[in-house]
Amino acid sequence: MKALFAIVLAVLLAASFFTWRSLPDMSSDVPVLYWVTDGNPMRIEQIRTFRQWLARHGYPDFEVRIDPTNTGPEKILVQGVSGVAADLIDHTAGSALRLLQAVGMLVDVTEDAQRLGFDTSKTYASLKDDLTVAGHQYAYPSNVSADALWVNVEAFERVGMVPPPRQWTVEEFERLGKEYTKRANGGNTGGNSAGKMQRYFFVGWIDAVLLAATMGGALYNETQSACMIDSPAFRRALGLRYKWMFEDRLMPTAADWGTFTTGSGASGVPFGMFEKGNIAMVRSGRWSVIHLRRFADERRAEGREMLKFAVSEDPHGGFRVSFAHTRACAVYVGGHHKDLAMYFLAFLTSEEYNMAIVRSGDALPSNPKFLKTEEFLHPADRPEEWRHPWGSVHGVFGDLMEEIVIAPEFSPFVLDTVAIRYINSTTDRYMNNMLSVEEATATMQRLINAEIQRELAEDPCKLPLYNERVEMQKRIDALKARGEKVPLSWISNGYWRRYYVQHGLADEMR
Numbered sequence: 038m039k040a041l042f043a044i045v046l047a048v049l050l051a052a053s054f055f056t057w058r059s060l061p062d063m064s065s066d067v068p069v070l071y072w073v074t075d076g077n078p079m080r081i082e083q084i085r086t087f088r089q090w091l092a093r094h095g096y097p098d099f100e101v102r103i104d105p106t107n108t109g110p111e112k113i114l115v116q117g118v119s120g121v122a123a124d125l126i127d128h129t130a131g132s133a134l135r136l137l138q139a140v141g142m143l144v145d146v147t148e149d150a151q152r153l154g155f156d157t158s159k160t161y162a163s164l165k166d167d168l169t170v171a172g173h174q175y176a177y178p179s180n181v182s183a184d185a186l187w188v189n190v191e192a193f194e195r196v197g198m199v200p201p202p203r204q205w206t207v208e209e210f211e212r213l214g215k216e217y218t219k220r221a222n223g224g225n226t227g228g229n230s231a232g233k234m235q236r237y238f239f240v241g242w243i244d245a246v247l248l249a250a251t252m253g254g255a256l257y258n259e260t261q262s263a264c265m266i267d268s269p270a271f272r273r274a275l276g277l278r279y280k281w282m283f284e285d286r287l288m289p290t291a292a293d294w295g296t297f298t299t300g301s302g303a304s305g306v307p308f309g310m311f312e313k314g315n316i317a318m319v320r321s322g323r324w325s326v327i328h329l330r331r332f333a334d335e336r337r338a339e340g341r342e343m344l345k346f347a348v349s350e351d352p353h354g355g356f357r358v359s360f361a362h363t364r365a366c367a368v369y370v371g372g373h374h375k376d377l378a379m380y381f382l383a384f385l386t387s388e389e390y391n392m393a394i395v396r397s398g399d400a401l402p403s404n405p406k407f408l409k410t411e412e413f414l415h416p417a418d419r420p421e422e423w424r425h426p427w428g429s430v431h432g433v434f435g436d437l438m439e440e441i442v443i444a445p446e447f448s449p450f451v452l453d454t455v456a457i458r459y460i461n462s463t464t465d466r467y468m469n470n471m472l473s474v475e476e477a478t479a480t481m482q483r484l485i486n487a488e489i490q491r492e493l494a495e496d497p498c499k500l501p502l503y504n505e506r507v508e509m510q511k512r513i514d515a516l517k518a519r520g521e522k523v524p525l526s527w528i529s530n531g532y533w534r535r536y537y538v539q540h541g542l543a544d545e546m547r
Contacts, residue, residue, distance in 0.1 A: 068099040068374050070381070072366070073113065074127035074179070076105035079397050086389045091380065099377050101125070110136075117142040117369065124372035125381055129176050130365035131167040131445060132453030137367070143175045144368040144375055146382065150174050153383040160386075161405050163361050166444040166531050176365035177382045178403035180394050182322035183361045183437045186240065187329075190345035190427070192314040196220035200427065201318075201349045207248070207277065210352035214239040214287040217317060234296055239287040240318040241307050243351070245464065249274035250532060252354030256456070256485075259513050259523070259533045260506035261448040264485035266460070267478040270354070275467060275474050282468070289316070312344060320351070322362075323434040326398035326422065333421060347427035350437065356536065361442040364400070401434060408435035443531050450489045450503055459484040 074080060080103045091098055104123050107116065110133060116122040118140060129137060137143050150156040155177045157165045168176050190200045197220065201213060221237035246256070254270025257263065281287040289297075297310050308328045310316040319325070332344055351359060366385060368378040384390055391402035395413045407413060414429045416422060423429035447453050460481055467477035493499055509527055516523050524547030528534045537543035 065100050068377060070099060070101050070124035070372070070374050070378055071104045072101050072125040072127065072381070073104045073107050073123040074125075074364075074366075075108060076103070077399065079393065079399055080105075083390060083393060086393065087381065087384050090384055090387055090389050096380050097377060099374065099380075101381060113137070114140070114142075117371070120371045122369045122371060124369055124374055124378050126367050126369055127179055128364055129367040130164075130178070130363045132447065132457075134167065134176055134365065134367065135170060135447070135449070136452065136454075138170050138175055142370055144370050144372075144378075145173045145175060146177075146368060146379065147174045149379040150177065150382070153379055155382045155386045160403055161361065161438055161442070163438070163442045163444055163531070164363055166447070167361075167363055168365060176367040177385050178363040178365045179385055180400040180403055181361060181363045181438065182324060182400040183359055183434055183442050184244075184320050184322050184351075185359070185433060185437060186318045186320055186349045186351060187311065187325055187430075188318050188347040188349055189311055189314055189316075190347055190425075192221070192237075192317040193217065194345075195314065200347050203348075203427075203433065204350050204357065205352050207251075207352045207354045211277075211281070211285065211287075214281065215285055218286055221317070235286060235293065236315055238289050238293070238316050240281075240320070241311070241316045242288060242320050243278055243281065244320070245271075245274045245278045246460070247351060247358070247360060248277065248354065250358050250360075251351070251356050253356060253536065255530065255532050255536075256446040257448050257530055258510055259528045259530050260510045261446075261530050262450065262503060262506040262510055263489070264448070264451075264456070264482045266485070267482040271478045271481075272474045273354070275464065275477060279468060279474075318349070322400055323431065324398060324400040326419075326430070329422075330398065330419065333419070343421040345421070345425065346430065347425070348430045348433040350433075350441075356539065357441045358532070358535065359437055359442050360445045361438065362445070363403070401438060405438065408438070443535050446530065446532050448489065450492055450499055451485060452488075452492070455488055456485050459488070 084101055084103065087101060088098070107113065107123065108128060113122060113126060114137070117137065122142065126137070129143070134143070147156075157168055157174055160168070160178050161181060164178060164181065168174055168178070186201075188200050193200045196217060198213070198217060202209070217239050218237065222235050249271045252270035252273060254266075254268045254274065256266055258265050282290055297315065307316060307319050308325065311319045312332050329344065329346065336343055350357065366382060368375055368382070372378060386404050388407070391404045391407040392410070392412065394400065394402045395407055395410065396416070402408065402413070413435070414423065414432050422431065448456070463472070463477050463481045463484070466472045467474060472480065493503055506529070513523050513527055522542055522544040523537060525534060525537065525543040525545050526547055528537060528543070534543070538545065
């Protein structure tokens, strides 16, 4: 028995020694910080470039290592409140940022951002709401994405149609969609007609929330103090999505997607079916060129013609608008090297980092000045992405960011995840004929507003801001009733700020 205890003790001591030697500061001559992010192979090159960037600027030397195993929001939250999260936390913007900031996990980087040059003026103005809370900055983008419709030009040419225009209305979308599905399917657009499934669709998916936004329908009022989703715009948007899916058959149902079980490849069903032409348009961001380049390489190796594709905006109902998303990086408040972490956020603004994003196609660069580079607009080794009558696909995404993009709507008085869950679950009930469209929008609004009141009851600290916003909303409503312009400074909802300016309804001097 004593011998057994001695062996166990020896094993434990050995394990302790090797664990101690594997700690960051023991296995490296410089401090080591961990970056929780996805396992994209690009990250290795970005880390290597980062060390070179530090040396070139004379900044303190340290190492950043990638941790792709703890990117789940639940893991990040549990580790953060337990005091063991990574130094740098990716995918922290918008709802994720507001949640982690609310529980005290994030460092306020406002002063360091000004000092090192990674403040919100160094990225897209539309992202400010996703990177800040109450005027304080907590993150900087690692990359940025705005969605649009990737168009398989070959699919349209195959049925004798020209590809859709860069910008189009809801009415144009529906008219062209009906004609395309009719031609592509030989008139069979009703599902399992005579034992034959519909195989070709106009578009993979349309976002009902964005569609409503283009019609003047917002989730929240001007001060974000109440949900207002029970509106004609939202009812019309939901109704159109139902019509396009089940009646006009412009987009596949869940059952239709289930039939696309082969030939999707590593890129997944949507892009596999896009490349084959079963789905003429797929809604996605610039990062999809990674898939399209894989297809191009395969075609080139086989001696086939390059896939011809273009990019169109989402159809709009009178107001051109779209939503931006960012894979932003924040600093963990419990990290041991918070001062060093600030240099990494500064690196995200650099030419070295942003041009790596540009070259790889990994969405859009975090610093907008790199949208104007020739390498972004016209990559020399990928002429199929710009040398055609429809112009540079990259340029379309850059234009979206500069012209019509805003951050997704939110309210500081309800968790985004809760509101989104109510919207999605109620939409599913409507799409499955369990609710009328009027019942659906009324239910969403009732549930979200009830959640706002529950949050306020559980967290009375939010009441002063809420009461202030409610009073401001009354003043806004009074001006609207008199037909007067509303001071832009009174409007906290980014959607309404852009809407009021676009429609000449704002007093921009106040």
